[in-house]
Amino acid sequence: MDDEFPDPPGPTTPGEIYAVLHAHYGDLEWWPAPGPFQVMVGAVLTQRTAWRNVEMAMERLEGAGIDGVDPLMALPVEELEALIRSSGTYRQKARRLRDLFAMVQGTSDGSLETFLARPRDRMRSDLLSVNGIGPETADSIILYAAKQPVFVVDAYTRRVLGRIGIETGPSYDHVAAWFTRGIEEDVGIYNNYHAAMVELAKGYCRKEPRCDGCPLCSMCPTGREASRGQ
DNA sequence: TTCCTGGCGG
DNA sequence: CCGCCGGGAA
Incomplete structure (x- = not known):
């Protein structure tokens, strides 16, 4: 023709x-979050969720002073659920966040920096061992929080x-x-x-x-x- | 009503 | 493979 x-x-x-x-x-120069902790939280919260709704949850967390592993793990799960409610599937995500950072505490003496500095493949398998962390969430954390090369x-x-x-x-x-x-x-x-x-x-x-x-x-x-x- | 940067349990 | 989680915005 x-x-x-x-x-x-x-x-x-x-x-x-x-x-x-x-x-x-x-x-x-992503990810749109101030530090590694916020990147990891955002990676979980954005699962099957519009980023706009994640931002609201992140702001509420910041407002409540949840700016690191220890404050988050010290928070009762019900309060965590309430803070991240806008991100949807909030009961699942509250548990996933706790499981994720419990794993970090368990493998790296609670130091997020230590965890993120570990070898990439080991870090990936550790992340995947957490219930609720699949390949995409794991790789987002490795790339944007740990700054190690993964597509x-x-x-x-x-x-x-x-x-x-x-x-x-x-x-x-x-x-x-x-x-x-x-x-x-x-x-x-x-x-x-x-x-x-x-x-x-x-x-x-x-x-x-x-x-x-x-x-x-x-x-x-x-x-x-x-x-x-x- | 549908859709949103998934992942899990059945 | 399928259903489910779930609020917020269009």
């Missing part, structure tokens, strides 16, 4: 996607990948492996990469796509289809 449209994109690589995202968003895969990452039309295996590790293949294992890159994917998914690659102005439009079948129709 009309072949005046540019040819379909060749195989898109993780490096090409990152280059475009970084050119668009720059160094985002974080979340619902946004999968959505963007699917829209672009890239087929990886369905498993968490398959998706992560696709992204890490061919790009440097670097904390800063992984940090920016995931942060940019989140921004992209919130701004453009939403569930109902808003392709106008999307930086990945040229490498995305969904985007080209959208721009054709106008």
Whole structure:
């Protein structure tokens, strides 16, 4: 039919996607929280939850003086539940927070810094041993609290990948492996990469796509289809 | 009503 | 694999 449209994109690589995202968003320097403790709390609270509702809970925690492992563990679970109520599934999350920081206390003499300085793989398996900490939450903590290189895969990452039309295996590790293949294992890159994917998914690659102005439009079948129709 | 940066228990 | 947790905003 009309072949005046540019040819379909060749195989898109993780490096090409990152280059475009970084050119668009720059160094985002995530995670939006003041310190490691808040990063870990946020990583749990944001499970299946809009970040807006997590922020409200974080502000209430700060207002109550819950700014570290000891204050949190000293808090009765009912009071913790009340403080984080806005983040939803608050009974589960209150238990998960307590289980998480109990593990930290048990493995690192209660020092969060000591825990976060431990070898990455050991830290990951310790995190995964906590009920309620799955691969995404664990990797978010490793990358944004411990600042060690791990690629974080979340619902946004999968959505963007699917829209672009890239087929990886369905498993968490398959998706992560696709992204890490061919790009440097670097904390800063992984940090920016995931942060940019989140921004992209919130701004453009939403569930109902808003392709106008999307930086990945040229490498995305969904985007080209959208721009054709106008 | 649906959806939101998951993960667990059945 | 499926249902559940759950408040807040659109």
